[in-house]
Amino acid sequence: MDLLANLGHGFAVALTPANLLWSLLGVTLGTVIGILPGIGPALTIALLLPVTFKLDPTSAFIIFGGIYYGAMYGSSTTSILINTPGETGSIITAIDGNKMARQGRGAAALATAAIGSFVAGTIGTLLLSAVAPSVVKLALVFGPADYFALMCVAFVTVSSLLGSSVLKGITALFIGLVIGLIGIDVQTGQARYVFGIRELFDGVGIVVVAVGLFAVGEALYLAYRRDLREEEIAPIKGSLMMTREEWRRSWKPWLRGTAIGFPFGALPAGGTEIPTFLSYLVEKRLSKKPEEFGHGAIEGVAGPEAANNSAVAGVLVPLLTFGLPTSSTAAIMLAAFQQYGLQPGPLLFESNSALVWGLIASLYIGNVMLLVLNLPLVGVWVRLLAIPTPWLYGGILLFATLGVYGVNGSVADVIILWIIGLGGFVLRVYDYPVAPVVVGLILGPMAEIQFRRAVQISQGDLMVFIERPISATLLAVAIITLLAPAIMRLVRR
């Protein structure tokens, strides 16, 4: 079977001692940044780009994949023990997870989160390996018009599903699109919006924007909204070996969470938050004791923790097959591909199959490592939470400026970083989501290229977007998604 051959090939790549070490490095780093508040996978990968550039792409992506997976494991620990999610995908875990920890059942909560993550991560990766080749076949028939329409779907879903309101999401997306306009137009070589500033000719780099928003903007926001209450770290009580009862209550939520998470990640529906919320609601509805939810129901930890891990596996499907990022982490990974001169998409599976399948195989291995790192060794990582907040953010900004300054050694980049950080602060204060900015920045220029290519092929005829069935369907999906909330409101009246 083709799949087995490909996977075998991938494991041959991933099991070399060097790549095993990179994988271990990635998952460890992922666990650490998952546990630490204020630093997430998108920021970490952005900061690593200048360093990993010296590695070969396969090793770099094995590290990145490990970080993305590891962050989802680590963040549940913080949610459960101090009621502060390390990442957005674990917000919902804090509700019942922290209650369990306070009732002295912290160990069981950590165990169901880690094992659930493992089950979901493994099944999700299996689905990724199984689905990706068929999606690649679909991607091969996509023309420029279809790609443009697909990006429109991603624009709409990313901006309307994340954040508090569609208006704010779309505004954030447009801010990203505007930043993406700056620089030399690739097709004609004309300068756009550079205002004679030499540093802007190459455009504003995605690393600077991501670091500006996720590190500087976030640090400014947290200094402004600092909560002076001491965080209380709940001790890990109980046995990490779950009881028979806990297994019985956990395995179905794990599987349901996996089933909910993967399609949400795989469709351009963006991110890990929504599937975790959905999983929580489903578990609450199906539970025989819904009154336990909010007071330490193990299902409320098991389901969402499985959902966020399988969503991460899902996100890799459009990223690898179409080159379409649906989360900010995926957007940075796409930038990493571009840095290596690689374009994710159907051709990547042909030309760089060692990279693609090596990455996928390393995710299976990484999941096993993560289970060990996050169950028996969880106590080691918890000590990270003892780092005082002033030092934590001082360190984050130190590495942020190092990552941005170190690339070109240019103070101009630090100035841009600062401006974007201040802008990011304003966005955070007024409740604008940040992820659409990053996705808009990277997808905007790509969408423009596909659009103009499509119109060039059709010799200026815009009907090409409606005449091609794939493109027409996708554009319809985009419009319906955009208008759905408004229509629902009208219907209810």
Added chain:
Amino acid sequence: MNPVTARADRDKAAVVIGGVLALTGAVLVWQAFAISLLPSDQVMGPRLFPVVIGGGLVVLGLTTIAHGLRTAARVADAAAIHHWRGLLWVAAALPALMVMIGPGGFVPAEAALFALTARGFGSRRPVRDLGLGFLLAALVYVGFVYGLGLQLPLGDWHDYMFPED
């Protein structure tokens, strides 16, 4: 509710943000016509997307203003904690780095950034923070310059004192 408080309930921030967005969009559209075109470029040249995106931003800005005039500001805002001082300390950290990295070099500049950020997050021991920042930056310097071959500046003073380096 009497009309006076209803007026105060307007979301002023949204109106300001909407205004900035709309203005930026208008400038983008205006400046789009400053992008030079090649004779071969049709309508679909390098001006199209700037005009569409700028126009979109104008629409979004106006919608935000309209929304702000109709809805009340979030109540949570008034109750939330605001640490203006903390914000200013952290906001000063990057400019300090920009100013210092040329003359002072990487390590002192990052130490200053570290200490200012720590101050913004409530630390009251600047000397200890500076020392720790110095140590961390020095470790990073050694690791990146000797381990990874990255170029990081030692500072003008170093070039002055040791011109042969």
